[in-house]
Amino acid sequence: MSVIDVSAWIGAYPFRGIPNSSLDDLRAKMNELQIERAIVSPYEAIFWENNLDAYERFAMQLADDDKIEVWPVVRPGATAGLEKLLDRFRPRGIRLLPNYHGYQLSDSRARDVLDLAKSRNLIVQVFQRIADERWHYLLKVPPVDQNDLDYLTSVHVDQPILLSGLNSIAPFASRLKQNKNFYADLSRIRGPQFAIEAMVKSLPVEKLVFGSLWPVQIIEATLWQITSAKIDESVKQQLLGGNALALLK
Amino acid sequence: MNFVPPDWPIIDMHTHLWSDATGLRPAANSDVLIEMANRFNVETVVLIPLFGGLCPTPDEIAAGNEAAHAFAERDKRFKPMVTVYPRHGEFALQQINHWMQHEEFCALKIWVSFADEPCVFPLIERMIELDKPTLIHAMHKSVGQLPLESDPTHIARLAKKYPQAKIILPHIGGNFYYTCDVIADCPNIYTDPSGTYCETGMLEHAVKMLGAERILFGSDAPGADFVNNLAKVMCADVSDKDKRNILATNAKKLWGWT
Numbered sequence: 001m002s003v004i005d006v007s008a009w010i011g012a013y014p015f016r017g018i019p020n021s022s023l024d025d026l027r028a029k030m031n032e033l034q035i036e037r038a039i040v041s042p043y044e045a046i047f048w049e050n051n052l053d054a055y056e057r058f059a060m061q062l063a064d065d066d067k068i069e070v071w072p073v074v075r076p077g078a079t080a081g082l083e084k085l086l087d088r089f090r091p092r093g094i095r096l097l098p099n100y101h102g103y104q105l106s107d108s109r110a111r112d113v114l115d116l117a118k119s120r121n122l123i124v125q126v127f128q129r130i131a132d133e134r135w136h137y138l139l140k141v142p143p144v145d146q147n148d149l150d151y152l153t154s155v156h157v158d159q160p161i162l163l164s165g166l167n168s169i170a171p172f173a174s175r176l177k178q179n180k181n182f183y184a185d186l187s188r189i190r191g192p193q194f195a196i197e198a199m200v201k202s203l204p205v206e207k208l209v210f211g212s213l214w215p216v217q218i219i220e221a222t223l224w225q226i227t228s229a230k231i232d233e234s235v236k237q238q239l240l241g242g243n244a245l246a247l248l249k
Numbered sequence: 250m251n252f253v254p255p256d257w258p259i260i261d262m263h264t265h266l267w268s269d270a271t272g273l274r275p276a277a278n279s280d281v282l283i284e285m286a287n288r289f290n291v292e293t294v295v296l297i298p299l300f301g302g303l304c305p306t307p308d309e310i311a312a313g314n315e316a317a318h319a320f321a322e323r324d325k326r327f328k329p330m331v332t333v334y335p336r337h338g339e340f341a342l343q344q345i346n347h348w349m350q351h352e353e354f355c356a357l358k359i360w361v362s363f364a365d366e367p368c369v370f371p372l373i374e375r376m377i378e379l380d381k382p383t384l385i386h387a388m389h390k391s392v393g394q395l396p397l398e399s400d401p402t403h404i405a406r407l408a409k410k411y412p413q414a415k416i417i418l419p420h421i422g423g424n425f426y427y428t429c430d431v432i433a434d435c436p437n438i439y440t441d442p443s444g445t446y447c448e449t450g451m452l453e454h455a456v457k458m459l460g461a462e463r464i465l466f467g468s469d470a471p472g473a474d475f476v477n478n479l480a481k482v483m484c485a486d487v488s489d490k491d492k493r494n495i496l497a498t499n500a501k502k503l504w505g506w507t
Contacts, residue, residue: 003250019486021448132446134390135424142392190446191473193281203444217351220252220312221447221480228252228476 002241003035007164007187007211011042019214045075059089075101076109093123129165175202176207185211196229209244258497260293263443263467268300268500273312281471295327297358321353330358335368357383364403380414388423401431420444425451429458443469454483461491
């Protein structure tokens with residue numbers, strides 16, 4: 001089975017030391033778990049003021065890696081040099097974290113970024129969270145508001161959008177069904193019991209993709225929920241990599 | 250990539266029997282726990298009734314304990330905790346005295362309450378007499394506490410006041426760095442990693458700070474997924490011996506189950 005992790009991270013997580021979280025550790029984990037491809041961004045691309053420099057460093061480091069793809073984290077209003085980097089590294093998408101960067105997706109500067117992404121046919125990946133806000137002590141970051149995500153998926157309907165870090169995908173069921181460009185990852189699904197089996201029945205399965213939020217989270221925690229689920233093998237393949245492949249093509 | 254269940258005994262010491270919207274009857278999907286135990290070959294499942302939400306009435310508490318008893322009579326793998334709400338006063342003690350006479354009941358669960366309030370003391374003293382553990386919900390959160398919700402420091406104060414009590418602080422208290430610091434010098438406090446997202450390094454840190462023998466395995470099912478929680482143990486960078494102890498041996502020792 002082809003496994004694609006759409007929501008991994010690399011670099012130094014600023015709030016705690018995470019064991020076994022180097023680039024080599026990611027490669028080893030991908031080999032162990034037969035993950036063929038991972039989309040990553042450096043944590044530094046969230047937290048550095050010169051966050052595009054952080055992207056550039058990692059993108060250069062991984063330029064010849066055919067399994068790990070680096071996407072920039074874009075901060076609306078701080079996009080000088082972005083287009084040159086997009087031309088140079090040709091990422092398939094960009095990442096937005098409105099909660100860390102203090103804007104709403106309805107803001108005009110966010111619209112500029114979304115328009116840029118659309119003009120370049122880039123996937124826009126929005127993280128509602130990258131870690132559990134209940135233990136986010138040193139910098140209090142609430143999850144992206146549901147209304148903001150509703151706005152995004154109501155207005156930017158022609159834009160390929162991937163929502164990540166959702167504790168529950170159910171509130172987006174209707175939008176996922178309505179919009180062929182809209183996907184959600186499974187990175188924060190931890191329940192209820194047999195959640196994947198229930199989701200396959202209630203959500204459009206072709207719009208769900210595997211993501212891990214590694215290294216903050218354990219990859220197997222999500223992966224094993226899918227591989228242990230009593231669902232059709234073809235559906236497992238869709239969730240693990242098939243749907244992501246369709247999105248990323 | 251594929252999930253391969255461990256060929257070791259598993260005791261899931263943290264599952265819930267939730268109520269439906271009435272607060273007086275088990276939720277319709279409660280039997281999912283039986284399917285879970287069957288599918289993953291769980292030897293023993295500790296069942297905690299939680300009826301009536303955050304501030305249950307005495308009727309809801311009684312209905313929950315009754316339903317947990319009925320569940321355990323139906324499937325002997327399930328061992329209930331008697332749940333009480335300490336601010337119910339004498340009623341809470343009556344529930345303990347009534348249900349702990351039944352051999353199926355294995356422990357006390359204290360729902361969201363400050364653990365070091367005087368109304369908790371007679372309940373703990375009774376559990377010491379019975380030589381059974383008490384699980385007290387506690388979390389240390391950056392988003393604020395629930396009304397009356399214990400922080401691990403409340404649990405530590407109780408454990409120091411009653412060093413002979415066997416206390417379980419679930420969820421590694423939320424923030425595992427903070428919690429392990431707070432309870433490191435309380436050898437009568439056990440913990441479980443349920444109720445958290447699967448954070449890398451959590452179990453390793455708990456083993457380092459507390460020792461593996463103070464850690465139990467719980468899933469928090471059916472609200473949480475069993476496999477998701479099992480991954481916390483199976484993927485931890487600790488020895489197989491520690492994993493086996495966490496998955497079952499420690500619980501067997503705590504409860505005296507052979």
